[in-house]
Every structure is written in structure tokens, then in C-alpha cells.
Amino acid sequence: MSGTAGGARAALDRAADRMVDATAVERFVIAVASTALALAFGAVVVAVSGYDAVEFMSALLYGAVGNLQNVAFTLRQSTMLVLAGVAVAVAFRAGVFNIGVQGQFVVGGFATTLTILFLAPHLPRGTVGGVLLMLFGTVAAVIAGGAYAAVPGVMKAYADANEVITTIMLNFIANGVVFYLIDGSLRPPGTSSPNTPSFPDYVGLPPFAFGSSSFSVIGLGVALLAVAVVYVVVARTGFGYDLVTSGYQESAAAYSGVDPKRMVVATMTFSGMIAGVCGALFAIMILGYYTDPATFPRFGFDAIAVSLLAANNPLGVVPAGLLFGGLDAGGQYIGFTLDVPAELIDGIVGIVVLFVATPELFRIAGRFGGLGGGRE
């Protein structure tokens, strides 16, 4: 391997080595300490900016889990973050930096929308039709998300194009093209906002216990099912074995007969397919129509933090996704009630990522504090 991808590869190899070296306990400690430190930093920023830090922390907690409605919102955000997080984790595990989950998610949700809107007149109305539409819509999202991720995969594998940059460019392009198509062709005549028509009312997931119009336990179930599938694929199949080996030891994988180029494309496609499911769920469960993707939450970016916090372990993505879902819900709550800008939470996510990128900090802190970590 040469080129920028080579540099990226080396960096990732080392990060992976370090993470493999780290014991499970160490990883857990790093994850918890990173989040706690980042929150503490957030509180300091809040205090310096002239707000009340104690009020901020308690409001953050209340916004996340304070009442049933807030819990539903937390779980809704967590559902998205778990799915997007698993998509990121699959790629990172294989040593591929898929920063394009956001774009694949946008394209997936758009494919769902198109499918539902165009098939709806041809299928029976009512529950059966609704279920069929949702199934077809999700399949379309999986295909679209996978295909959109395969593009940077091919570019990386066969042209050595740095996937960090290509996937970010494709995020911009996805937003622009989807906006153009909605604004130009799907917007009902006479309306001014760039929205598609709404889905038929029999398309949607039942609210069950939470009574929320934008969260259903079924959605969370889909996310957990995806986690289980990914876990089984990674831990129990030949594809998963090759995927993880190419992530940790590219040369070893090549010796055992894995074509690294095809592996990169396959990994990206797999990752994009999961991102597609996330998009389908977003369109069906949360929106019920589609709109300008520039206004969407950046689940695909937060998912990077989720995956890193989970040391790119599919199972670890669940608690990390719940944590970040809570942070997100809490952040939006403080945005409404305390007037503390909700963007603060994005900054806190950045700090978490920064800490997770630097395990050495904790090792050194651990050595000085005599709390284990004394491995040389």
C-alpha cells in the first residue's frame, strides 16, 4: 500500500494495536473517564460563559431521563446512534475510515421515501400494505446505502483515494443532490418548503408503551437486531474473520488468501447497508416524509464517537449509543429550557473523541495515580 491511504492505514494499525493491547477493563475505564472528563469540561465552559453549571448538569440529566417523554426521546436518539454506530464500527474494525455514514444514511432514507411514495398507490391500503411498504422501503435503503458506500470503497481499493476525504465529499454531495431532487421534483405544487408529500398514515411504527409519535420499541428492536447480526457476522463467520484480520494485520490477511482490495469494498458496502437501515428507520419512524438533509441531525458523525467509545466493538455500541442518546436528548432539552446552546453537546462529543484518541494520556495519568495501567 502506498499513498495517503498508507499513512492512514499505519495510524489505524497502531490505534488498533493499542486497543488490542488494552484490556477490556482498561477500555472501559478509558471510555468512562473520557466521557466524565468531557462533561466536566462542558460544565466549566457553561460556567465561564455565564450560565449556572449545576443547573446545566441537572437539566441535562432531566432532559435525558426525567420523565417518560424524555426517556422516549433518549431511546429514539439512541436507536439512531446504535445503528449508525454499528455501521461505523464495522468499517473501523476492518481498518477503513468510513466517515460517510451520514451520507449513506441520507441516501438510504431517501431511497425508502421514494419507494414508499411510488409503491403506495399500487399496494392495498391498511396494515398489510403498510408493512409491505416499510419492508420494501427498508430493502431499498439497504441497497442504496450499500451502493453509495461502495463508491468510496472502490476508489480506496483501486485508486488509493483517501476514504476519509472521499466519504466526507460524498456526504456533501448526498445532501446537495437529495435536496435538489426533493426541491425540484418531489415537492407538492403550491408548497414552499422542500418537503416530500407525507407517507400514507398506515405507514409507521406503533407507539406502544411510550405513546410517542416518533419513537417505537420496534425501532429499538431493529437496532438491537442489527447489532446482533453484525456481532454474529464479525465473530462467527469467515467474512467476519477476514474483516477483522484485514483490520489488525493486513499482511496476515493477504497471506491467508484474502484479497485486500475486495475486502475494502465489501467492508464499505456492509457498513453502508447498515447506515441505510438507519436512514430507513429515520424516514419511517421519525419523519414520516423526507426533507432537506442539511436540517437532519448528524447521527453519522456522533456515531463515530459512539463507535470509538465502544472500541469498535458491535456489542459495546449499545451502551455507548444509549449514553450518547441521553446526552443528545439532554442537550436539546437544555437548548429549549436554559437557553444554553445545544451545540455545546456537539463540542462535548468532540472532546470525548479527542480523549479516546489519546489513550496514552490515561496510561500516564494511571501510572502517576498508581491505578494500574503500569504496562510497558
Place this chain on the structure above:
Amino acid sequence: MSASSSAADYARRNPLTVGGAALLVVVAAAFVVAFDVPLADLLTVGTLQRSLRAAMPIALAAVGGLYAEKSGVFNIGLEGFMIFGALTGAAGAWLASGGDSVGQADLWVGILAAVVVCTLLTVGFAVLTVTFEADQIVAGLAVWFLGLGFGPFTATVIWGGVSSPSLPNVDDVTVPLLADLPVVGELLFDTSPLLWITVLVVVVAWVVLYRTRYGYWVQAAGENPEALDTAGVDVNRVRYAAVVVSGALAGLGGAVLSVGIGSGFTGTGVTMVDGRGWIAIVAYLFGNYNPLGAFGASLLFGAMDMLQIQFQTIGVSLPGSIVGLFPYVAVLVVLTLVGYTRVPAAVGEPYDTEQ
């Protein structure tokens, strides 16, 4: 690597880069013919003027990123540092003016503040990546997230919304006599002083990199840190300096964007920087790690950015949301064609003296 090699020599060593550039020209030509674009109206002095302006923030960040990577640290956080620069430029100017009418002097205070703040931020980034051996890619992404979060956050604290009110930008300067020269006068001597600063930065960066001892240290730190160490030069110190330069220039680029040529800070979406930091990385890759080449590539991306205005003036009706994507598409084409560029051998590897 000698910088005085001839063009033919360059083409021989970089067949794909040259081939890629040639292909771009062919594609552009095909586009012109297929859509019957009135070329003469497209290639005016005005076009070049706008492209130069749009190229400034990209070129500044690209030269910075090039230094960091030459020294062995992949500063993927350029986009984030540009956001901090854009914010600080606007905030500095606003605070210097006391909030009422922002004058020219206040704008320069803002630009200076952006450079200082981003220099300090990159010292922190260098501590993490050089001394604490943070994963450079993940840490760089984190800088972007920090910018996306704290940029609009700080804007809200200062202005009550994620964007600043509309601010003036730096006045153009007209050099008497020279400005009357045909074409060149209009381009270089009746323009924003920030263009001179950008050109100066590019030229100085080239001279320092290829003609001074420090430049050779930077190159050695990225290519063969052991040798540099053996020669008695502190590798990590060279890397610190290069990384800090990259942050300072990215910050300057951001400030040029917000108060140099723009009208204040915009914090909606992915902020007004809008991918220019990522494009800057591609610009120096396309320019084959040469500051002059990076400037040329920035000009190309700047021109792409300005196509929208150009198309409007000549009456080609392509929707703005699509024309606005041209720079990103250009990046994909460029990366696919020259993605193989030979990166410095030790990029991404922390250097431990004990090893």
C-alpha cells in the same frame, strides 16, 4: 528532492498527476462543447479575480497542512481549525469595535486574533499528537467536531445566534500606476491585501521548505526521522513547529473567509467553512506537497466554487444546489486520479527517541 527540476522532469516523476490535470482539462473542454458554453464570457479577468479570492482560504490552509504532513503529522483537523479561525476573526473584530460599527482596524484585530487563537489551539493538538501519540486521524476528526460544536456555541454566547450579524470585510487596495497595467494590474494591484499575504505565504513557504535548513529538517522529520535524530536535531521539536504553523495558517484562512472576503461568521449546518479544510488537504495532495502546486490546485477549487456566479452571468441555467457541488466532485476526481501521491514515509508515526 530538488525543486529546480524542469517541467519535463516533473512530468516524468508524476505521470498520473500530469495525466490527471490533462484529463481534467479534456473533461472541462468536453463540457464546454457539449453545453455550448460561451467560453469567452466564462474566462474573464473577473472570473480569475473571483477565483483568486475564493482560493485564498483554501491555499492558506493547504500550505499549513502541507508543512504538518511533510514533518510527519497528518493534520486532518484543518477544517476544524478553519472554523475556529472564521469564528475568532468575526468575534475579534466585533469585540474590538465594542459592538457598534466594525471598522477596518477592527477587522485586522480579528484576523490577528484568529491566528493567535488557532496557534494556541494547535499547540494543544501538537501536544496530543506528537507527545502523547494520539491517533492523528481520530484526533483530527475530533478537532472538526470541536469546531462544529464550540464554533456555533461561542457565536450564540456572543451574538445570541449561531451566526454573527453582517460585518464589513477588508477593503481592496489600489496601487497607483501598477493598477493601470492590463490584466495583471486588475488582478494583483487592485485587490484585497489578503491576496498579497496569501501569495507571500505561499512563496515564503516554498523558499523555506526547499531552500533553508529548517525546510530540510521538516522534510527529514517526515521522511527519515531516525537520520534527523542522529544528526542531533530534535524530531518532535521540528514537528511541533510544523503543526503549529499549520494551525496558524488554517486559522488565518478561516478569518480570511469570514472577515477577509465574507460578511461575518455563519454557523448554520457545517458552518461557513463548508468543507474547505478538507478541500485544502486535497489541494496539497494534488499539488504534490509543493506550496506552489498547492496554490495552483487551490485556484482550481476556487474557480469551481465561483462557477455558480459565472454560470448565472452567462445565463446557463443549472440549479445552484448542483453547481455548488462542483468543488466536491472535483475533489473526488482529483483524489481518484492522484490518490496514490507518495506521502512522506513516516507520516502518522509518532517518534520516540528511545527506539
